[in-house]
Amino acid sequence: MAAPAEHVETSDPPEMDPEPEAPETSDPETPDREQKEVEEEKEKEEDDDDEDDEEGPQEPIIRDTPADIKLEAIANTVALHPTRDLLVCGDVDGDLYAYSYSCTEGETRELWSSGHHLKSCRQVRFSADGLQLYSVSRDKAVHLLDVERGQLVTRIRGAHGAPINSLLLVDENILATGDDGGL
Numbered sequence: 001m002a003a004p005a006e007h008v009e010t011s012d013p014p015e016m017d018p019e020p021e022a023p024e025t026s027d028p029e030t031p032d033r034e035q036k037e038v039e040e041e042k043e044k045e046e047d048d049d050d051e052d053d054e055e056g057p058q059e060p061i062i063r064d065t066p067a068d069i070k071l072e073a074i075a076n077t078v079a080l081h082p083t084r085d086l087l088v089c090g091d092v093d094g095d096l097y098a099y100s101y102s103c104t105e106g107e108t109r110e111l112w113s114s115g116h117h118l119k120s121c122r123q124v125r126f127s128a129d130g131l132q133l134y135s136v137s138r139d140k141a142v143h144l145l146d147v148e149r150g151q152l153v154t155r156i157r158g159a160h161g162a163p164i165n166s167l168l169l170v171d172e173n174i175l176a177t178g179d180d181g182g183l
Helices: 005-011 033-055
Strands: 075-080 086-091 096-100 109-114 121-126 132-137 142-146 152-156 164-169 175-179
Touching (some): 086 121, 086 132, 132 164
Parallel strands (some): 075 121
Antiparallel strands (some): 075 086, 096 109, 121 132, 132 142, 142 152, 164 175
């Protein structure tokens, strides 16, 4: 007696393809299931992004370090304010630049610049209270500036016979300077 047809089909081992069959996409207008899921996920993300924009301002980006400060000329000297997030740079052109710096993205900015020195600014120092800024230069001058406005308060021209290269604030009434001649 012959076995039923169903029994014969199941008793033969099925042919194994080395690669699984890809779903048929005979209709190019109909994307497969995976593609639909990917598209739905993208739409969901776009909707989420739109909702975030509608909610209000984004939180500020906080960096590990403040943004780089770029000067037009090479910096010779940098001084940090004693109590605020403020720095002043002196460059080889004799210019001074004051910057407010922050680790919050976009908040580092130039406050003022000054071109009072005729030659290379060699050193800058803040007073102990941070209200005044002293600078010395290759032009042999000592300058005292108001920190808030960047305006020149006092200039001592020809303070030395040679270009000045160092400055030390001993106290609120005494400052020491050194020049290229060793004085």
